[in-house]
Amino acid sequence: MNWKKHFSTFTGAAICGAACFAIWPEMWKSYGIMGGWLAATIIISIMWYMNHWLGVIENPPGMLWADQGFAISAAGIAWAVVRFDAVPTQALPTMICCAVVVKQVLPRYNGQSDKK
Amino acid sequence: MHQFLSTYSDTLGMSPVSAITTIFGAFCVTFVVIICWGKLVEDFGPKGGMLCSAIIVGTFWVVNHKLPGFGINPEGLAHPDGGTKQFGLIYQGFKGAAPWVDMGTCIAIGLWCHSLFLGKRGERGALVRESLPRVLAMILGGIVGGGVLGLVGWTGANLFGYK
Structure with missing residues (x-):
């Protein structure tokens, strides 16, 4: 039953997105740059362990890698739109810069890894 | 300049x-x-x-x-x-x-494209079709997680002067 796996992915994504934007800005506001670095350590480590090592986000071997970054990306935009009344379209230029140009270069360097 | x-x-x-x-x-x-x-x-x-x-x-x-x-x-x-x-x-x-x-x-798009280009030329369409529901579920989950988190701004408590 595929829907169970998609629901598992959905749940992992929601937890990861909420954890990132609940903790990261507060840590950085309180402790500055070291707080941000520490936030990466405590959030991403446990979220990676849950989502990718234990496999809450579904990633069958040999298929395309779906990273929890998708969840963090979507959560960052949704969070700012709901919380700060941000205009979603204002994210577009940065999103395009992040997404399009560089990715054509990357596959030439083959890391030969299947677990991230 | x-x-x-x-x-x-x-x-x-x-x-x-x-x-x-x-x-x-x-x-x-x-x-x-x-x-x-x-x-x-x-x-x-x-x-x-x-x-x-x-x-x-x-x-x-x-x-x-x-x-x-x-x-x-x-x-x-x-x-x-x-x-x-x-x-x-x-x-x-x-x-x-x-x-x-x-x-x-x-990072997410980079890893996705990385594994896409590692796949064989003829199989890439099938790989993309297989991965799309997963990615979609994840983006939906992110929207729900981030949106619900954003709702805390509407509780009206103003404890330390933060918005």
Whole structure:
């Protein structure tokens, strides 16, 4: 039953997105740059362990890698739109810069890894 | 030079310099994650992955997303033209008016494309079709998680003067 796996992915994504934007800005506001670095350590480590090592986000071997970054990306935009009344379209230029140009270069360097 | 570099600001919605720094920052973090993360997990198991979150994501957070202030000016330095000045590579629109674009965007798309181009030429369409529901579920989950988190701004409690 595929829907169970998609629901598992959905749940992992929601937890990861909420954890990132609940903790990261507060840590950085309180402790500055070291707080941000520490936030990466405590959030991403446990979220990676849950989502990718234990496999809450579904990633069958040999298929395309779906990273929890998708969840963090979507959560960052949704969070700012709901919380700060941000205009979603204002994210577009940065999103395009992040997404399009560089990715054509990357596959030439083959890391030969299947677990991230 | 400054005038030349800001020629196309209105057309792009961001200054060309920001486009350059954003692309460079996105490339750096994605490259390091693709090359190092898998290898470290192979070498150290789950400990390697948790180590990576500190030494890769933590370090590149400082490169890509830091804003000025060491606990002193955490809201950023005020810019004469409005908004705040930022020192991170990935461009963010004016605070409060533009959503946050995280470096997770480029890492996720980079890893997705990486595994796409590792696949054989004829099978790539099937690979994409297989992965789309997973990616969609994840983006939906992110929207729900982030949206619900954003709702805390509406509770009306004003404990420490934060919005």
